[in-house]
Amino acid sequence: MKKFIAGLIIGALLTGSISFAASNLTAVKSAFATSINGKTVKQDVVTINGEYYSSLKQLAGNLGIKYKVDTKGKKLILGEAPAVNTNSRNNPAPVGKTQTLTSQAYTADITVKEIVRGDKVKNLITKTEIKDLKLEAGYEYLFAKVKFHIKNTDENRAIFVFNASFLLVSEKGSTYESIKSSELPAETLNSALFKGQSAEGWVIFKVKTDDKKPLITYGGYDGAGSLWFKGF
Structure with missing residues (x-):
């Protein structure tokens, strides 16, 4: 038949x-x-x-x-086979490489496009007008320019992406404390995205000056595995 x-x-x-x-x-x-x-x-x-x-x-x-x-x-x-990410905490994605997060709520492409830290962030700090953010001794700023694109989600759902959505993990595996939202400038990544929309902006961390190979991570929510990116 x-x-x-x-x-x-x-x-x-x-x-x-x-x-x-x-x-x-x-x-x-x-x-x-x-x-x-x-x-x-x-x-x-x-x-x-x-x-x-x-x-x-x-x-x-x-x-x-x-x-x-x-x-x-x-x-x-x-249909299409789901994207398979070959990167992990032990093999983080280099700057410029896009990874795809698939959760129960949405699918998104995420790219860390640029990393700036130490003395090189002085001009960025001037442009973004950070006023109340103070550094503890032995720390410096790390700026990561991130692009976030929503590939698929319910057409009525908005996905919120902001600085605290990302975490910085030290080379030794300790998680840095996120900067309070009230201390962040308006130019940092802070968007509500619907299906098909993208946003690009700075994500800002405090990092120890002697921590040369920190990692940036996103995800772990809604049943999705975390994505790992080089923060250097």
Whole structure:
């Protein structure tokens, strides 16, 4: 029966019905309308022995997912395989590399685009007008420019991204305390993003001057694994 299905459906959709005497099968074009997530869509359907059949390609289009025929591998491919991050705490992503976070609530691409620390942040501090932020002895600022893009989420959901969403972890594995939001300038990353939207801005940390290889981490929420980035 499997060998006949593709031709069976094509023939039925073209002629309204088609029969195969050898297999005693009859495909009849259905007059039923198709509704997907409450919305009526154009979807050609036939019935065969009381079961409903339709075009996978057309269905994929109505569901908004990709459809591909792999003739060499003899596969019909629906959708995309989830992104697999090869980076971890022991193998953090270098500056400029994008990682994808997939949680129960959303999917996002995150990139640490630039790291500035020590004396090099003086001009940035002037531009961002940090007034009340004071450094303890043995500490300096670390600025990370982050791009955050929401690939997928519920269209009515806003994902909030801000400085405290990210943590700085020392080379020895200790987590630095986040800077209070009331002390941060307006230019730091602070956005509510809907599906398809992006934001880019500075994330600011205090880091020990002798900590040369700190790591930046994001995630671990909603069942997602944390993403790890080099902070140097």
